[in-house]
Amino acid sequence: MKRIGVLTSGGDTPGMNAAIRSVFKTGVDMDMQVMGIYHGYKGLIEGRVDYLGHADVESKMHKGGTILRTARSEEFKTKEGQKRALNVLRAYGIEGLIVIGGDGSFRGADVLSGYGIPVVGIPGTIDNDMGYTDFTIGFDTAVNNVMNEIYKIRDTMRAHDRVGVIEVMGHRCGDIALWAGISGAADLILVPERPMPWAEAADMLAANKLRGQLTSIVMIAEGAGKAEDFCKFVRENTDVEIKATVLGYIQRGGNPSAFDRVLAAKFGQRAVELLADNNGGRAVGISKNSIIDVSLTEAVETKDRFDDKLYDLNTIMAKF
Ligand code: F6P
Numbered sequence: 001m002k003r004i005g006v007l008t009s010g011g012d013t014p015g016m017n018a019a020i021r022s023v024f025k026t027g028v029d030m031d032m033q034v035m036g037i038y039h040g041y042k043g044l045i046e047g048r049v050d051y052l053g054h055a056d057v058e059s060k061m062h063k064g065g066t067i068l069r070t071a072r073s074e075e076f077k078t079k080e081g082q083k084r085a086l087n088v089l090r091a092y093g094i095e096g097l098i099v100i101g102g103d104g105s106f107r108g109a110d111v112l113s114g115y116g117i118p119v120v121g122i123p124g125t126i127d128n129d130m131g132y133t134d135f136t137i138g139f140d141t142a143v144n145n146v147m148n149e150i151y152k153i154r155d156t157m158r159a160h161d162r163v164g165v166i167e168v169m170g171h172r173c174g175d176i177a178l179w180a181g182i183s184g185a186a187d188l189i190l191v192p193e194r195p196m197p198w199a200e201a202a203d204m205l206a207a208n209k210l211r212g213q214l215t216s217i218v219m220i221a222e223g224a225g226k227a228e229d230f231c232k233f234v235r236e237n238t239d240v241e242i243k244a245t246v247l248g249y250i251q252r253g254g255n256p257s258a259f260d261r262v263l264a265a266k267f268g269q270r271a272v273e274l275l276a277d278n279n280g281g282r283a284v285g286i287s288k289n290s291i292i293d294v295s296l297t298e299a300v301e302t303k304d305r306f307d308d309k310l311y312d313l314n315t316i317m318a319k320f
Contacts, residue, residue, distance in 0.1 A: 003092070003094055004034055005036070005037050005092070005094040006034060006037065006068070006097070006098040006099075007037035007040055007043070007044060007068060007098075008066040008068045008124065009070055010102045010104050010124075011126070012064070012065050012066045013064075013137055014138050014142070014253070015137035015256040015261060015263065016065070016066040016068075016264070017062075017066060018260065019122050019264035019265075019268045020057055020068060022272075023098050023268040024052050024057045026272040026273070032272070034051075035049050036068050037049050037068065038050070038069050040073060040101070041105075042072075044089070045085050046088075062255055062261075064252070064253045064256060065253070070101075072104070073108075082111060082115070096275035096278075097117060098119075098122060098268075099119060099122070101125065102127065102129070102136070103299075106121045106130075106299050109121045113281040118280025119280050119296070120280065121271075122137070122264075122283075122284055123267070123283065123299075124137040124138055124264075125138060126251060126252055127170050127176070128170075129172065131303050132298060134288070135263060137260050137264045137267065140257045140260050141260050142180075142252060143179040143183065144257055145250060145254055146168050146176060146180035149166070150166060150219075153245055157215050158215045160241070162242060163215065163234070163242040164215075164216075164217050164242075164243055165218045165245070166186075166217065166220070166227065167222060167244065167245070167247065168219060168221060168247055169252070171222070172192055173192075173223065174189070174192055174194070174221040174223060174306065175306075175307075177221035177224075178311055181217075182310060182313070182317075184219075185318075186218065187217055187318045188201060188205070188216065189219045191223070191306075192224045193308075193311075194306070194308070195224070198230060199237065202233060203238075205218070209238075218230070226246075274293060281295055282294065282296065283299035
């Protein structure tokens with residue numbers, strides 16, 4: 001394979017640039033030309049393709065976001081859009097494609113590889129909601145971003161004897177809330193995987209107050225509800241003073257952690273190696289600290305796993 005393309009798709013995630021760098025460097029080392037496709041599948045359909053150079057990948061490697069930009073494309077979901085994308089790949093002589101993104105992006109990659117183009121997926125999403133891999137690029141950075149905010153919020157909550165509720169991203173997955181909650185010593189973690197009636201949660205906070213624990217930190221994953229709604233419920237049913245913070249996009253920005261950069265480097269290398277072997281239709285991942293690859297179909301069909309033991313550990317550690 002002499003010429004390959006790389007694109008980023010869906011929500012951006014810290015570490016995407018590190019993955020692009022690894023794809024480029026590994027490709028060049030194998031005498032390949034590496035083309036950047038800008039704005040995800042949307043840009044692929046529109047032919048936004050350009051050569052990548054060493055300077056492109058070096059300058060932003062330590063930054064969040066993606067030098068290739070990203071987008072979500074409705075047109076690519078149609079047969080017409082897919083045909084246009086294939087025509088662009090043929091026109092540029094791109095023989096293999098690497099897609100960096102989440103499960104929606106992988107579904108697109110699976111469709112493209114069904115047309116006979118070798119495509120390899122690299123999991124990049126802060127949500128960590130892809131069951132076939134232990135970690136996705138960006139999750140570790142997002143967890144660290146949230147953890148750092150928890151301590152700031154705790155300071156001001158403690159000063160006022162308040163409960164702080166922190167809403168975090170994750171789509172339908174509670175991993176960011178769980179990992180940030182454990183590392184930030186949260187008292188309660190509300191996630192969609194372990195639904196807890198809000199009345200039970202409110203009773204717990206009221207009981208904490210009665211015992212003299214006036215400040216608590218509650219993590220709520222966006223998939224489990226809105227922080228403001230939860231606060232309203234607690235105010236209506238208890239005498240607990242409670243305030244909501246929605247962390248929003250600060251979770252997804254900023255420089256990637258060392259873990260995410262290393263993971264991105266390893267994923268990029270394996271993805272290019274697979275294309276060099278003409279081994280398309282694959283998704284790279286990490287399992288038990290080893291880099292793995294599975295079929296794209298398996299990657300999108302594997303149900304996400306939740307770490308129940310870690311969740312239960314937090315319940316134990318939150319006891320006071
Ligand atoms: O998938 C990543 C993610 O940040 C989710 O956690 C969140 O629900 C969603 O993207 C937000 O999407 P958008 O950038 O379109 O607002």
